[in-house]
Amino acid sequence: MQRRGLAVRMRFVADLSQCLFDFVIQLLPTxxxxxxxxxxxxxxxxxxxxxxxxxxxxxxxxxxxxxxxxxxxxxxxxxxxxxxxxxxxxxxxxxxxxxxxxxxxxxxxxxxxxxxxxxxxxxxxxxxxxxxxxxxxxxxRLALENTRLLMCYAMIDPTRVRTMVLFLKVWSKRRKINSPYKGTLSSYGYVLLVIYFLVHVKNPPVLPNLQQMPPLRPITTEDTHLAGYNTWFFDDIELLRQRWHSDNTETVAELLIDFFRYYSRDFPYNTGVASIRTGLLKKELKGWQNDLSGGRYNDSRERNRLCIEDPFETDYNVARCVTKDGLYTIRGEFMRAARVLSTRPERAIIALAELCE
Ligand code: CTP
Ligand code: MG
The missing domain is CATH 3.30.460.10 (Beta Polymerase, domain 2)
Incomplete structure (x- = not known):
């Protein structure tokens, strides 16, 4: 009986990967x-x-x-x-x-x-x-550079990274949790959450940390800094493909299920900062803590509910627009997604439709 349950689950996960590819392909621009x-x-x-x-x-x-x-x-x-x-x-x-x-x-x-x-x-x-x-x-110019960084991450493992990111963008738009003006998170913020998860949470990692790889030749501060920020990262993706490969063999569906599980249960929202450059940081260390002493209208408290460090502008919290209610809704959606994907063993396509309804 248990064996049969496992087989059903494995079929579901394989089907879900295929459904995810098919789903995002039809949403690509012509x-x-x-x-x-x-x-x-x-x-x-x-x-x-x-x-x-x-x-x-x-x-x-x-x-x-x-x-x-x-x-x-x-x-x-x-x-x-x-x-x-x-x-x-x-x-x-x-x-x-x-x-x-x-x-x-x-x-x-x-x-x-x-x-x-x-x-x-x-x-x-x-x-x-x-x-x-x-x-x-x-x-x-910093936005041009962070765009190039995300593009390099997408090129390392286009199938898994792009499918996950594109799916999460559609999902967050359909579930109405993709508007910084209304207290939820920008697309850029969701992309950083995915990269953080693939570089720092998954073990073995799906992606290397491009900002921490040794450069091929000596570089000076002048080469690497823009507006006072270190914007260097390893961008020779052809060479990287020859020299680095991920030992992580999980499918897109497995990664997505684990992504929802991690952000509904395990990410330390109260104390942690997701930094793709450095890994998990403490709010306290960055001066981004939810300072309770500042009274009811403490601005920093409202601004730092969810903390995602910008890859270059490290003093900038990309999720600063996320309000208390916004974060509550986002976490609720992560939980709902994790639940839908773990309790719908019938057909992957039905689970996917329910996820995005
Ligand atoms: N950006 C940024 N800081 C932010 C938000 C955005 O630097 N807090 C820059 C990034 O360079 C990002 C770009 O603006 O790549 C566009 O952000 P956004 O519209 O959120 O992401 P897109 O990938 O363009 O998503 P969409 O297709 O939903 O517009
Ligand atoms: Mg945009």
């Missing part, structure tokens, strides 16, 4: 969508160059790191190579006016936001049935 987005980027770059001739417009976020789903928005970053350049606030205002005049985009310049950006959107059309949403920021 070649046409990617081409349209690249055309939009080029058009915007041409227009920006009429204001700042020495500028470049680069993609970051999911369009550039391999974790893009159909209709995900475009994150663009404008870099200006000359020393004499307009202040970001002025550039945002001027670019906003120009785009309003010259294009069909709906334009919303936010020159006074913490990071000044121009928000753009395009209505649906036959070639673009769901339109486009796009943010243009300025000089955000």
């Amino acid at each position: 070649a046409e969508e990617m081409a349209v987005k690249e055309d939009v980027r080029k058009l915007l770059e041409r227009l920006i160059r009429t204001i700042e001739p020495d500028s470049r417009l680069l993609s970051f976020g999911s369009t550039a790191n391999g974790f893009s789903l159909r209709n995900s928005d475009m994150d663009l970053c404008c870099l200006i190579d000359s020393k004499e350049r307009l202040a970001a606030t002025d550039l945002v205002t001027m670019l906003g006016d120009l785009l309003e005049r010259e294009t069909k985009f709906h334009v919303k310049p936010l020159p006074h936001a913490r990071i000044p950006i121009v928000k753009l959107s395009l209505d649906p059309s036959p070639g673009l049935p769901l339109g486009i949403a796009c943010d243009i920021g300025f000089e955000n």
